[in-house]
Amino acid sequence: MDKVFYNGVIITADEEDHVYSSGYVHVKDDHFFEVGDGFPHHIPSQDTEFYNLNGKWLVPGLINTHGHTPMTLLRGHSDDLPLQRWLKEKMWPMEQKLTREAVIASSKLAMVEMLKSGTTTFLDMYHLYLDDIANIVDEAGMRAVITRGIIGLCSREEQKAKLDEALSIARNWHGKGEGRITAMLSPHSPYLCPPDFIAEIAHEARGLGLPVHTHMSETAHEVEENVKKYGKRPVEHLWSTGFFDGSALVAHAVHVNDEELDILAQHRVAVSHNPMSNLKLGSGVAPIKTMLNKGITVSIGTDSVASNNNLDLIQEMRTAVLLQKGINQDATAVTTAEGIKLITANGAKALGLNEKVGSIKATKEADFIILEAHAAHLQPEINASSHFVYSASGQDVLDVYVKGKQLVKNKQCLLLDEEKIAFQCNQFYQKMIM
Ligand SMILES: [Zn+2]
Known part of the structure; x- marks a missing residue:
């Protein structure tokens, strides 16, 4: 399955610290196929899914x-x-x-x-x-x-x-x-x-x-x-x-x-x-x-x-x-x-995983996150890297992918039941302090 994320700020964390201010990331199955400015050079397959990032940031996991x-x-x-x-x-x-x-x-x-x-x-x-x-x-x-x-x-x-x-x-x-x-x-x-x-x-x-x-x-x-x-x-x-x-x-x-x-x-x-x-x-x-x-x-x-x-x-x-x-x-x-x-x-x-993850780069496995760009504390919208380090927090994360598979969608965990887990943890802690 091909997915193309476009029209976003891509903070690659690659060797040259590339940041694409209006960039795209093409994910093929579990890895990054291509990343750059503008739109993909290769025309992906017919069943490709396209996501308009609308200026949001795409960062390595x-x-x-x-x-x-x-x-x-x-x-x-x-x-x-x-x-x-x-x-x-x-x-x-x-x-x-x-x-x-x-x-x-x-x-x-x-x-x-x-x-x-x-x-x-x-x-x-x-x-x-x-x-x-x-x-x-x-x-x-x-x-x-x-x-x-x-x-x-x-x-x-x-x-x-x-x-x-x-x-x-x-x-x-x-x-x-x-x-x-x-x-x-x-x-x-x-x-x-x-x-x-x-x-x-x-x-x-x-x-x-x-x-x-x-x-x-x-x-x-x-x-x-x-x-x-x-x-x-x-x-x-x-x-x-x-x-x-x-x-x-x-x-x-x-x-x-x-x-x-x-x-x-x-x-x-x-x-x-x-x-x-x-x-x-x-x-x-x-x-x-x-x-x-x-x-x-x-x-x-x-x-x-x-x-x-x-x-x-x-x-x-x-x-x-x-x-x-x-x-x-x-x-x-x-x-x-x-x-x-x-x-x-x-x-x-x-962690000895640099062949696999750590940057947005073709052939690496597709672990990445998408962050909010429109909140008041992230304005003006240019200089995303600066905002990421000096103004953002984990609360700004919207979507999370590991090996191309989505695990968090619009701030909701897809595979873990947050409400149930929090309830259980409170019960266990209560028991432990009794
Ligand atoms: Zn420790």
């Missing part, structure tokens, strides 16, 4: 490179605490109460929120019911990286059982859902996983050709403790376990010095920058301008809504861009075009 969907149920559960107290006093006791049904409802709620705010691809790190989550991703038509977060401070038997489970999830799901689902292996963090176990997990990942993912250098306290315990800062510590020998993605990287950034750059380690979560937990601001200058792939994650508190990647992008201008006292620190790449092309690269 957004990519969230770090989060935990089952924690969506804990939105608003705890504010105003630093990371370690927030985890130990508030999150972990509640997570013990998460039933399978609650995890399913919570993940669905996250997917509704992500889809409706333009996210088509996300990384989900969790330790419970990953098979159920992957099934929901499959049914919901989204694209996701599924990874079982492993806490390794336990007996050798438990470590083995957790790693076996992570491996079986990865083997079962990598490449499933017509290629929409992929897998990674994830020790939770250097502070919750001993180095020999991290080395073992990384070794297994390389054997399967899978990337690795972890939380790293989120707080200054974590870095100090790492030095006390192992005599090394987290980057050098992870490096010594072989964690960077294959493809690796680290979340946070807030407290990293220049030498550590050189190590990350040298080993092509990608970063998932989580600015709002880092701000809310009082962790700090990651030096992403320096990372970008060193050629590191910087992408954006929301982390869970328990520390964000939403999954709106457009807001997250704006926060990231503004923070760098502010802390560097430099308005050019991260540009508008670089900002857009953080949640599109760079996200795809960070």
